[in-house]
Amino acid sequence: MSEILQEILHEINPDLAKLTRDVEQLLFVSPRAAVQTTRTMAETLMRQVADMEDMDYAYLNFGEVQKKLYDEEIITETTNTALHFVRQQGNVASHDGSRKIFIRDALTCWEYQHLILTWFIEAYAAPDIEVPEYVEPAPTNAPNSESLLAQIEGLMQAVTQKKPLHVEAAPQKVSRKIFYNEQFIDVPDFLRDAFLLPQRFPKSTTFLIRLNGEQQARIMSELPHQLAGLHHHVKRFKEANDAIFFEELARYIDEEKKRKALIEQYRGEVLFFYKSDFVILTESLGNLALTKENFPGQTSLLKSLHEQGFHHVKDLPKELVLLGKYRNVGETALLNLFNQLKGKGMEFAAPTMPNVEHLGHETAGT
DSSP states (O other), X not given: OOHHHXXXXXXXXXXXXXXXXXXXXXXXXXXXXXXXXXXXXXXXXXXXXXHHTTOOOTTOOXXXXXXXXXXXXXXXXXXXXXXXXXXXXXXXXXXXXXXOOOHHHHHXXXXXXHHHHHHHIIIIIOTTOOOOOOOOXXXXXXXXXXXXXXXXXXXXXXXXXXXXXXXXXXXXXXEEEEXXXXXXXXXXXXXXXXXXXXXXXXXXXXXXXXHHHTTSSSBGGGSOSBOTTGGGGSTXXXXXXXXXXXXXXXXXXHHHHHHHHHHHHTXXXXXXXXXXXXXXXOHHHHTXXXXXXXXXXXXXXXXXXXXXXXXXXXXXXXXXXXXXXXXXXXXXXXXXXXXXXXXXXXXXXXXXXXOOTTOOOOSSOO
């Protein structure tokens, strides 16, 4: 799981955060024990949810608790499927000694556990926090299995004895506030000197270019405390332009927060961004030629890209809105190109989740 998720879990419950780190190590040391522990974690979370919902579950097993939560529409369909898989695999690991449990089995189970944790955090523990997507763990120099299991057992006892988990969203570090009349935006610390690329503000691009010429809006720290009246620095702009820029600045800050989380989550990967959306630049996608066969309906755009020396996807800038300055590359064409890149990226990507459509919902079971 990502470092961001570990930080979130640490704020919710330090023992739970340590437990997830240790189980990730156990995945590569003892897959069977990891699957068993993952099942116990999932059951513990569901029983805490039942507590918070004032449900009577004292004499119910895990499967029955899950069914009750699902029937009362407390857990989602996705969470229900994930719970079914984790519970089922945990039962196999615990009761079928003839069945070998592989690392790949444990990793799949752990990926489903991430879905369960995501739902639990967003629904109960910290609703204001957006949980990052799953990142598959890599082998590390873990302790031997006996000491790791003993450590996990102690953490599991600590987690099960805790009161229902809850945390208030941690306040974000703010470097300053920017106002438009009585409204204001909090500028996060990591954006205090951010470069304000005019193309990121589609309705204010020309306004920002003119302001840049007057050294008024090149970077975030150059912006005045109060945006009302900013248009006075350049000719032929009005108060409405200040209001529009304020709205786009708020959207920009929100997009940058999401991008920061994505960059952390996909550390080591090259990401192509279009506003707050993205596509991962894999080797296969990067080597894809920018031709009308690969990108149908984009003849004029592709001709302009070729004129600028862009012949393969890997040649494109990571900030795709920069392409908007070239001839025949309007916002609609650029959006279509990005959607095609996402489609191609999905074609090249190997599936990370097994087909679980066959998994039904059991009415009972351990």
